Amino acid sequence: MNKKAKSVNYAKYGYIFSIPFVVAFSLFTMYPLFRTAFMSFTDFAGVAARETGVMNILENPLENYTRLLFENELFQTSMRNTIFMWVINFIPQILLALLLTAWFTSRRTKFKGQGLFKVLFYMPNIITAGSIAFLFSTLFAHFGPVNYLLYDMLGVIPERFQFNQSALASQLIVAFIQFWMWYGYTMLILIAGVLGMNPEIFECAEIDGANGVQQFFYVTLPNLKTILLFVVVTSIVGGLTMFDVPRLFEDGGPRNATHTLSMFIFNQAFGGRFFLNRAAAASMIVFVIVAILSILVFYLLRDKDAAAIKREIRARKRSEKQLEQVRKGVQ
Amino acid sequence: MKKWLVLTLALVAMLAFTACGGNDGGGAAAPPAGGAAPPPAGGAAQPPAGGAVAEVEGGFIVDGQFVRPTGPRGEGVEIIIYGWNDELSTAMERYKEMHPDFLFTFRPVTHFTDWDGSYEIGLNAALLAGGADAPHVFFVEQAFVVNYTQYYFAHHALPYSELLGGDVHPFIERAQIPSFIVDAGTNRQGEVVGLGFQHTGSGFIYRRDLAAQIWGDAYLNDTALMTARIGGGSGNWNAFLTAAADADAAGVSMLSDMEDAWQAIRQSPNPWIQNDRLVIDDQRMSYLDIGKALYQGGFTNVGGTWNDSWFADMSGTGARPVLGFLGPAWLINYVIAGNSGDTYGNWGLVAAPDPFAWGGTWSIVNRAASDEVRAGLAELIYWLKLDTSDTGFLYMFGGGTLYDDSAIDYFLAMDMVSSAVVQDRLSPYLPFLGGQNMAPVFLEAGRTFSSSGWGPFDREINGSFGDWAMAYFRDEMTRDEMLAAFRQEILDTLDIRS
Numbered sequence: 001m002n003k004k005a006k007s008v009n010y011a012k013y014g015y016i017f018s019i020p021f022v023v024a025f026s027l028f029t030m031y032p033l034f035r036t037a038f039m040s041f042t043d044f045a046g047v048a049a050r051e052t053g054v055m056n057i058l059e060n061p062l063e064n065y066t067r068l069l070f071e072n073e074l075f076q077t078s079m080r081n082t083i084f085m086w087v088i089n090f091i092p093q094i095l096l097a098l099l100l101t102a103w104f105t106s107r108r109t110k111f112k113g114q115g116l117f118k119v120l121f122y123m124p125n126i127i128t129a130g131s132i133a134f135l136f137s138t139l140f141a142h143f144g145p146v147n148y149l150l151y152d153m154l155g156v157i158p159e160r161f162q163f164n165q166s167a168l169a170s171q172l173i174v175a176f177i178q179f180w181m182w183y184g185y186t187m188l189i190l191i192a193g194v195l196g197m198n199p200e201i202f203e204c205a206e207i208d209g210a211n212g213v214q215q216f217f218y219v220t221l222p223n224l225k226t227i228l229l230f231v232v233v234t235s236i237v238g239g240l241t242m243f244d245v246p247r248l249f250e251d252g253g254p255r256n257a258t259h260t261l262s263m264f265i266f267n268q269a270f271g272g273r274f275f276l277n278r279a280a281a282a283s284m285i286v287f288v289i290v291a292i293l294s295i296l297v298f299y300l301l302r303d304k305d306a307a308a309i310k311r312e313i314r315a316r317k318r319s320e321k322q323l324e325q326v327r328k329g330v331q
Numbered sequence: 332m333k334k335w336l337v338l339t340l341a342l343v344a345m346l347a348f349t350a351c352g353g354n355d356g357g358g359a360a361a362p363p364a365g366g367a368a369p370p371p372a373g374g375a376a377q378p379p380a381g382g383a384v385a386e387v388e389g390g391f392i393v394d395g396q397f398v399r400p401t402g403p404r405g406e407g408v409e410i411i412i413y414g415w416n417d418e419l420s421t422a423m424e425r426y427k428e429m430h431p432d433f434l435f436t437f438r439p440v441t442h443f444t445d446w447d448g449s450y451e452i453g454l455n456a457a458l459l460a461g462g463a464d465a466p467h468v469f470f471v472e473q474a475f476v477v478n479y480t481q482y483y484f485a486h487h488a489l490p491y492s493e494l495l496g497g498d499v500h501p502f503i504e505r506a507q508i509p510s511f512i513v514d515a516g517t518n519r520q521g522e523v524v525g526l527g528f529q530h531t532g533s534g535f536i537y538r539r540d541l542a543a544q545i546w547g548d549a550y551l552n553d554t555a556l557m558t559a560r561i562g563g564g565s566g567n568w569n570a571f572l573t574a575a576a577d578a579d580a581a582g583v584s585m586l587s588d589m590e591d592a593w594q595a596i597r598q599s600p601n602p603w604i605q606n607d608r609l610v611i612d613d614q615r616m617s618y619l620d621i622g623k624a625l626y627q628g629g630f631t632n633v634g635g636t637w638n639d640s641w642f643a644d645m646s647g648t649g650a651r652p653v654l655g656f657l658g659p660a661w662l663i664n665y666v667i668a669g670n671s672g673d674t675y676g677n678w679g680l681v682a683a684p685d686p687f688a689w690g691g692t693w694s695i696v697n698r699a700a701s702d703e704v705r706a707g708l709a710e711l712i713y714w715l716k717l718d719t720s721d722t723g724f725l726y727m728f729g730g731g732t733l734y735d736d737s738a739i740d741y742f743l744a745m746d747m748v749s750s751a752v753v754q755d756r757l758s759p760y761l762p763f764l765g766g767q768n769m770a771p772v773f774l775e776a777g778r779t780f781s782s783s784g785w786g787p788f789d790r791e792i793n794g795s796f797g798d799w800a801m802a803y804f805r806d807e808m809t810r811d812e813m814l815a816a817f818r819q820e821i822l823d824t825l826d827i828r829s
Contacts (some may be wrong), residue, residue, distance in 0.1 A: 005784075029737060045485065046483075047459070047483045050459050051459060072823045073819050073820075073823055074819075074820060074823035074824060075823070118804075138638075138639070141631075141634065141635065141638060141639065141640060142633060142635065142640055142650075143634050143639070143649065143650055144636040144642070145641045160650075162633065163803060164635065181698055247447070251399075251447050253798055254798060254801065255799060255801070255802055255816070256820070267824065268824070270452045270455070271448060271452065271824075272788060272791055272824055272825050273452075273793070273825055273826065275826070
């Protein structure tokens with residue numbers, strides 16, 4: 001009897017179905033990635049380079065990197081700004097999103113009009129960044145509504161504050177815009193994560209006498225780990241590539257206070273003298289930073305129990321192997 | 332099967348890595364290598380073949396005269412127009428209406444955002460990409476005109492002499508176009524590749540009623556008094572600052588924003604970059620003193636420019652009344668007049684302490700344009716830039732008669748045109764200026780101003796210096812710290828050392 005006839009190999013369909021993805025991924029992700037990496041070691045700069053496509057590897061291939069990391073103050077400033085504005089927007093963002101998640105998913109207190117609130121909280125995320133940046137630059141203009149309120153109406157500041165000339169104020173406004181735009185999105189993801197949990201574990205916790213706070217910290221949060229991992233990693237990627245809001249709000253000013261890494265890359269590549277090689281090197285540095293931070297987050301938020309079980313299984317296999325070898329040796 | 336599929340996928344991936352690695356720029360001529368070096372010499376003048384040009388044997392210019400072809404022409408030929416506004420593309424449509432036999436069609440690509448350089452980025456990308464969608468004619472303004480006429484993209488610019496089939500200098504001389512406009516549109520080989528249509532020589536546009544309030548009623552009508560008061564044409568800003576202090580004492584701000592002052596002072600005859608080095612010349616350095624006095628004296632409303640606060644200052648409804656603005660005729664026509672509200676008619680015009688020019692639209696024809704397209708553009712460029720007749724664009728535009736009455740709102744005052752010959756035939760006695768003729772002040776500014784200080788990256792460098800100067804004005808940095816930070820930023824962004 002022919003053995004092969006009994007089993008059908010479905011694996012080939014998997015390969016066939018994956019072709020469109022592989023092609024698109026190769027063309028639009030892998031190719032640009034490798035080309036960017038290569039470009040970062042070359043002299044590819046200027047209009048001539050862009051028109052001829054000619055690039056030569058530099059005598060010191062790491063020159064673009066060393067210049068960026070050790071000589072280019074604007075790059076360093078951009079990195080500091082980006083990290084600062086991401087941190088101060090992400091921490092309150094995740095905290096507020098968690099708080100709202102706890103409220104909206106609470107089994108004890110049922111809020112009325114939840115749908116409306118969710119829509120309202122999510123709303124800033126669907127408005128274009130350009131509109132929001134323009135809105136905030138108008139709000140915080142020298143003769144804008146905020147100064148009108150604080151100075152003209154309430155008189156709580158001695159003179160109109162020049163938000164657009166204050167580095168810290170501008171950074172805080174950009175961070176606030178990011179926070180305001182994204183907490184609703186984060187909240188929805190977290191709510192989806194909570195709703196996907198088995199309700200029995202909450203019932204068990206209730207029967208065991210856990211109150212709302214205890215349920216959140218000891219049941220909800222531990223089970224949200226994978227969702228949190230997704231939120232943190234996507235936020236790192238989004239935060240370190242922050243571009244539209246700071247560019248449209250004050251074009252990176254005042255005095256580069258809101259100049260971000262992506263703006264640096266964009267301006268190097270498409271403005272001034274078209275330093276595509278430096279832009280590529282800066283991109284690769286951002287890529288490495290994002291990768292390292294993501295790996296770190298993966299490590300910190302890993303499922304420790306599952307990891308322990310895996311370790312145990314590996315240890316057991318190793319000991320079984322050793323036993324086997326010992327047995328063979330005895331024989 | 333499995334192996335075959337894996338092999339195919341690997342091959343596809345490999346091709347993806349290698350296939351696009353070739354020449355990105357197509358067959359465009361190579362520009363100069365990096366740095367601010369001039370572009371290579373353009374190719375020898377090739378009279379465009381075919382189309383309307385061939386009908387007049389090698390060009391529109393025959394025996395020193397421009398010959399406009401007759402009969403139906405340009406059917407099925409599309410001209411792609413790049414601009415940051417629709418001013419000239421609309422004018423070109425008007426030309427079509429005026430010349431029914433001109434059958435070319437237009438595809439305007441208009442980027443209405445120019446404040447952050449995004450128009451330039453879009454234009455550069457289109458020029459570099461080339462092909463069927465590349466611009467045939469594009470417009471550039473003062474902040475970056477020389478990038479396209481003398482530096483990085485100059486090799487894309489077709490000399491007007493090639494376009495029109497003969498020397499254009501006699502036409503420029505006939506029109507009496509000021510040298511600052513011609514020089515900026517001339518490439519390193521001395522060929523004119525672009526011309527502006529506006530006269531952008533600038534002055535101090537001020538409120539007569541406020542001047543009278545500060546210095547007495549004689550200032551209501553006597554512009555000579557005002558010229559002397561602010562040191563108009565004197566070459567220094569001391570009188571201007573003294574006047575600013577007087578205005579401040581009367582509760583009036585001299586200017587709306589610091590940028591208004593910087594706009595004028597930065598127009599030095601020396602470029603920022605000289606021999607590949609960043610040079611801060613005396614005039615630009617003087618902004619640190621003038622600006623500090625203006626800022627710390629509270630002589631401006633510091634509300635920024637091109638925003639609600641700036642516009643409010645034009646109608647006297649801002650934080651404090653503002654005495655005036657530094658700018659050209661287009662600033663009156665397109666901006667101040669429309670925002671002046673009840674102050675319309677109370678304004679006057681005098682020379683600024685230093686002559687300067689602001690703005691302007693240079694039209695550049697892409698060398699890659701086909702002969703058929705060039706034929707259409709030759710007509711248009713001549714009409715827009717060099718035609719001094721009563722049916723030429725300059726006369727009709729300057730006189731506000733280009734469009735019918737329904738479009739008259741487009742011209743709230745009047746604009747100044749590049750040709751002095753045409754301008755002489757117009758009488759820009761503006762109701763906005765209380766009946767004052769604006770031409771003498773602006774023409775004199777244009778006559779004495781030199782655009783030799785315009786260079787590559789002016790937008791970036793001017794913006795950076797103005798930005799860092801604010802840190803000095805606000806006492807956040809010492810002068811040396813501010814200058815060091817500015818120089819470092821130019822080094823970081825443009826790789827240009829001091």
